[in-house]
Every structure is written in C-alpha cells, then in structure tokens.
Amino acid sequence: MKERGDDMSFLRNKLEPSDQLRMDNGWMDGSRETxxxxxxxxxxxxxxxxxxxxxxxxxxxxxAIASIIVKKLHDSSSEFDKTYNCAKFFIKRGHTTLDDPRTIWRSIAMGLVDSSLTDRWYRSLKVDVLEVMTQRVSNLYPKDVSIEDQFRDLICRPLNNLFKLTAGPSSSRRVVVVIDALDECNLSDTENQEQWSAFLGTVVRWSTELPKTCKLFLTSRLESAIEEKLKEISRPLVLNTGNDVSDESIRDIELLFKKRFEEKKVEQKQIEELAKYAAGLFIWATTVIEYVNHGDFGDRLEEVLANMSAAGARGGDSDKIGMLYGQILFTVAWERRNHPKELDRLSLVLASVIPGILRRPLPLRVLGILLSPNPEAILWITSPTN
Known part of the structure; x- marks a missing residue:
C-alpha cells in the first residue's frame, strides 16, 4: 500500500468531495405528517x-423534506440514530461543483467514509475505498474514470461488502443516501447530457445491485427524462400542487402563515385565502411572508390579497410565482423611482437575475426595456404573459 500519511486526509484529497451549501430549515413541527x-x-x-x-x-x-430527512437521521435523539446513517448531495444549478453529475458519487463516498469516524461498523467500507484508491496508478482517479466506474468502485462494491460482512438481509442497519434536485444538474452541452444520462443509469443500478437495506432518496421536478428512468424502479411519492393539492398541504400552509403572522392582526379568513391560493406552493407562501414582514405589514398584505383577487384562478404554479415576484420587484423599483442611480443598478442586477427566476431566457427587446427601466416596465417584464 502506498505511503499516504493520514487515511482520511488522503481520501479527502483524492475524492475531492463538493462542499455542500447550507440546508433548508425545513418546516414546523406538526406539518407534512403524511x-x-x-x-x-x-x-x-x-x-x-x-x-x-x-x-x-x-x-x-x-x-425542505430532503433536509428534514438528513437532519432526522443525524439527530442523536432520533429513533434512527443508532442503526441508520446518511450521506447527502444537494444539487444546485449554477454552482460548478454542485451541478456536475461526475462529482456526486465521489462526494457521497466520502460522506459514507466519514461515518467510520463515529461508527466502527463502517470500517470495512473505508478499507474498501482505501484499497481502490491506493491500487489505482493514475493520480487523477477517480476524476478520470466514468460515472459508472465511480459507482461500481466507490459505492456499489463497498456497500455490498459492508452488508455481506456485518449485516444480513433482516438487519435493522440502514445506509441512506439523499440526493436532492436531480433536475438541476448542468445539461448545457452534449458532454454534460451524456454524463447526466450515465448518472441516471447508475441510479437504476442502485435499485438492482444493492440490498434493500441501502436506501436512495431522490427529489426532482416531474420531468420526462427522469420519469422514464425512475418510474419503474422506485417508490414514487408526489407533492401535488394546484388543483390537485391535498387538504393536508393547505392546512400545513395555513399553519405556516399563522405561526409567522402570530404577532400581527390577520383574520382567519385572510389566512385561509392565502393558503388556498398558495395551492401547495410553499415557496409562494414563504415569499409572501418575507415580503409583508419586511415593510408596511398592513399595506403589503392588502396588496398581495388584492393581486390574488385580480388574478383569480388564472394560470399555473409558475404564473403565481412569477406574478408575486413581479409585484415585489415593482414595489422595490417604485421606492427607488426618485433615485436614478439606484434604479440603474437595480436594472443591471435584474437583467441577470430575472431569467433565472422565470427559468427562461429574455428576448433582446425585453432586455432593452429592462436596462432603461421605469417601475411599470419591470412589472410588465415579470408578468407570466410576456
């Protein structure tokens, strides 16, 4: 075996796991029970x-659900703490090390190896990964091999050996891997798309080559390429929104509004209207809360309710979010209407940010309006009909 000094430092330097961003705070106790x-x-x-x-x-x-699962499995007071362990990867579009499929399995491998520091049960997994890393001639390994080979050497073989050596099929031991936001992987060119397809292939292999005690929890938008790969091999769970939203989701959002507005005089009817309009979109609810709590509360709440009434049931989920963002941006721009320099700086920022918010590129005509703006132009640009 090669001279390498400290094993953990050696593995961390070779695997180069991606630094993860701070996880979502999740939600309040008593919600998302089902x-x-x-x-x-x-x-x-x-x-x-x-x-x-x-x-x-x-x-x-x-x-938020993915974050809660990770926190629950890492909580020393949880019923899962002694026999379950968890490694995670939260994909984030636009972050080079967090939206590249080639970084996912080697980062998760390091997360699993880290478990050996606090739980002797994982020692054999660490030994297996060390053996692979020291036997490889290339100094670039595992970055210079395919995603399929990374999965085989760093995930599949070590986990299979771990359960064969130390736990039978009826064991209470579980290894849980959480991968959030599959749809945010970088698909900007042909090479990235090929890597993405290869990664989805390894997810399918997880379902057939690893024991039932190795759990893989995935989240994504409902996109055809992902559905095609996962619908037959997974336990599907859908968070319905819009017309299909569950009564429980509406109650959970009501609870969120009540908690965050508890020091304000908000009528129960208004809470119910907000929750019903949110239709399961927690991001809409949390954005409303931040918006009205950081300004004139009464005026901003009335603005949101009035816009909801004007919009009615028109549009889908993205339309509701787009209209809300438009309202907020209009308010910010209007407050700066007498400060041309600030409005100019705001327009430059929005020209970069709005395409990401709306998840579509802006036409040159729209960019031209935005870069020489007035507040009404910003509201028009962020309207879902434009």
Whole structure:
C-alpha cells in the first residue's frame, strides 16, 4: 500500500468531495405528517424498492423534506440514530461543483467514509475505498474514470461488502443516501447530457445491485427524462400542487402563515385565502411572508390579497410565482423611482437575475426595456404573459 500519511486526509484529497451549501430549515413541527410517515415506513421496509423518488412542482417543498430527512437521521435523539446513517448531495444549478453529475458519487463516498469516524461498523467500507484508491496508478482517479466506474468502485462494491460482512438481509442497519434536485444538474452541452444520462443509469443500478437495506432518496421536478428512468424502479411519492393539492398541504400552509403572522392582526379568513391560493406552493407562501414582514405589514398584505383577487384562478404554479415576484420587484423599483442611480443598478442586477427566476431566457427587446427601466416596465417584464 502506498505511503499516504493520514487515511482520511488522503481520501479527502483524492475524492475531492463538493462542499455542500447550507440546508433548508425545513418546516414546523406538526406539518407534512403524511409525507414523513410514508418516508419512515419506506426506510424501515425491506419489501419496497430501495429507491424513493419524491417529485413535485418548483416550490412544493421537496428540498425542505430532503433536509428534514438528513437532519432526522443525524439527530442523536432520533429513533434512527443508532442503526441508520446518511450521506447527502444537494444539487444546485449554477454552482460548478454542485451541478456536475461526475462529482456526486465521489462526494457521497466520502460522506459514507466519514461515518467510520463515529461508527466502527463502517470500517470495512473505508478499507474498501482505501484499497481502490491506493491500487489505482493514475493520480487523477477517480476524476478520470466514468460515472459508472465511480459507482461500481466507490459505492456499489463497498456497500455490498459492508452488508455481506456485518449485516444480513433482516438487519435493522440502514445506509441512506439523499440526493436532492436531480433536475438541476448542468445539461448545457452534449458532454454534460451524456454524463447526466450515465448518472441516471447508475441510479437504476442502485435499485438492482444493492440490498434493500441501502436506501436512495431522490427529489426532482416531474420531468420526462427522469420519469422514464425512475418510474419503474422506485417508490414514487408526489407533492401535488394546484388543483390537485391535498387538504393536508393547505392546512400545513395555513399553519405556516399563522405561526409567522402570530404577532400581527390577520383574520382567519385572510389566512385561509392565502393558503388556498398558495395551492401547495410553499415557496409562494414563504415569499409572501418575507415580503409583508419586511415593510408596511398592513399595506403589503392588502396588496398581495388584492393581486390574488385580480388574478383569480388564472394560470399555473409558475404564473403565481412569477406574478408575486413581479409585484415585489415593482414595489422595490417604485421606492427607488426618485433615485436614478439606484434604479440603474437595480436594472443591471435584474437583467441577470430575472431569467433565472422565470427559468427562461429574455428576448433582446425585453432586455432593452429592462436596462432603461421605469417601475411599470419591470412589472410588465415579470408578468407570466410576456
């Protein structure tokens, strides 16, 4: 075996795991009970598929649920603490090390190896990964091999050996891997698309080559390429929004508004209207809360309610979010209407940010209007009909 000094430092330098961003704070106690009950049952089961795929619209709360699962499995007071362990990867579009499929499995491998520091049960996994790393001649390994080879050498073989050596099929031990936001992987060119397809292929292999005690929890938007790969091999779980939103989701959003507005005089009827209009979109609800709590509360709440009434049931999830962002941007721009330099700086920022918010490029005509703006122009640009 090569001279390498400290094993953990050696592995970290070779694997180069991606630094993860801070996780979502999740939600309040007493909400998402049905979803979490389903996840808990799946974690304990050895009869269901070992892949659970949570899908839903943008803003439905997928990342919050993924964060809560990770925190729960890492909580020393949790019923899962002694026999479950968790590694995570939260994909983030626009972050080079967090939206590249080639970084996912080696980062997760390091997360699993880290478990050996606090739990002797993982020692054999660490030994297997060390053996692979020291036997490879290339100094670039594992960055210079395919995603399929990374999965085989760093995930599949070590995990299979771990359970064969130390735990039978009926063991209470679980290894849980959480990967959030599959749809945010970089697909900007042909090479990235090929890597993405290869990564989805390894997810399918997880379902067939790893024991039921190895759990893979995935989240994504409901996109055709992902659905095609996952629908037959996973336990699907959908966060419905819009017309299909569940009564429980509406109650959870009501609870959120009540908690965050508890020191304000907000009528129960207004809370119900806000929750019903949100239709399961937690991002809409949290954005409203931040907006009205950081200004004249009464005026801003009335503005939101008035816009909801004017919009009615028109449009889908993205339209509601787009209209809300438009209202907020209009307010910010209007407050700066007598400060041309500030408005100019705001327009430059928005020219970069708005395409990301709306998830579509802006035509040159729209960019021209935005770069020489007035507040009404900003509201027009962010309207979902433009």
């Amino acid at each position: 979803v979490m009950s389903t996840v808990d049952t799946w974690l304990e089961s050895c009869d269901e598929p070992n892949v659970l795929w949570l899908s839903g619209a943008p803003g439905a709360g997928k990342s």
